[in-house]
Amino acid sequence: MADLPPLREVIARHGLSASKALGQNFLFDEQLLDRIAAIPGDLSGKQVLEVGPGPGGLTRALLRSGARVTAIEMDKRCLPALAELGEAFPGQLRVIEGDALRLDHAELMGGEPFAVLSNLPYNVGTALFVRWLGGERWPPLWTSLTLMFQQEVAQRIVARPGGSIYGRLAVLAQWRSDAKLAMKVHRSAFTPPPKVMSAIVHVEPGAMPEGVSARILERLTEAAFGQRRKMLRQSLKGVSGAVEALAKVGIDPQRRAETVSVTEFVELARILSV
Known part of the structure; x- marks a missing residue:
């Protein structure tokens, strides 16, 4: 040494x-x-x-x-x-x-x-x-x-x-x-x-969740937390299909980004990645 x-x-x-x-x-x-x-x-x-x-x-x-x-x-x-x-x-x-x-x-x-x-x-x-x-x-x-x-x-x-x-x-x-x-x-x-x-x-x-685009998840989080004080129905307006996808995942559109779990973001991204 x-x-x-x-x-x-x-x-x-x-x-x-x-x-x-x-x-x-x-x-x-x-x-x-x-x-x-x-x-x-x-x-x-x-x-x-x-x-x-x-x-x-x-x-x-x-x-x-x-x-x-x-x-x-x-x-x-x-x-x-x-x-x-x-x-x-x-x-x-x-x-x-x-x-x-x-x-x-x-x-x-x-x-x-x-x-x-x-x-x-x-x-x-x-x-x-x-x-x-x-x-x-x-x-x-x-x-x-x-x-x-x-x-x-x-x-x-x-x-x-x-x-x-x-x-x-x-x-x-x-x-x-x-x-x-x-x-x-x-x-x-x-x-x-x-x-x-x-x-x-x-x-x-770790393991990559199936059917999820990293690019779409990155776009989702950028939009959601870019206006974190707003409800999701407002902050996600700029992401095509995101507001509609909230209902499919069972996420109240009046929630704010800081209450959405990692798993819920992944499920949103999975729907939008199809």
Whole structure:
């Protein structure tokens, strides 16, 4: 195992500081990072995609676990520190300079299964998450998503119907996946400390409900929660056939989106997918 210098030393030597514009917050606690890397289980020899590695805190934990890591980083300042990690773990690390939102991840990973682990930059985290959860192809190439979010966002992902935090993210994460809150991370663990607490969500793909189009379910949830204070008979007007489908599923059109369960959204989407 490579004998690595402390992360603080690496950051100081390369003159790095967290960029607010890029949504960066660095983690230095290596025991915590090892615990995060262990959440998906044994990664030895497996492909892992990491977005926004920064100076490589989580990256070195993943490399210690034996994973073969592809890291996407758009901050040029961090590339020399990541290159040093690559030298310390020959053949285990590939660094791609670029914007993760603009890259084809399946193509990048050679069309082979991969786990995703990332302390996601706050400014792109939700967009990437929704992208990984989308598409008609299921199961996806990713075998699990282990992602750091602001705690408020993490709670929305695992929320149940009936509360104000239940929304589109919860439905998209739960209709064909198992999503759970794996770990809370105190703001003091980061440098600089963010204003909010963080949490790690772990998602594993489940069975795809038969006869349901992902595109239609995404459109349904976008419309329903886009006007969440309105009754469904109003918010779903823009989705062809949706208001009529409510009666077939036995959903009162006067209900609001936050009261509709994941199963009910799936049944609506199934009717509209015919």
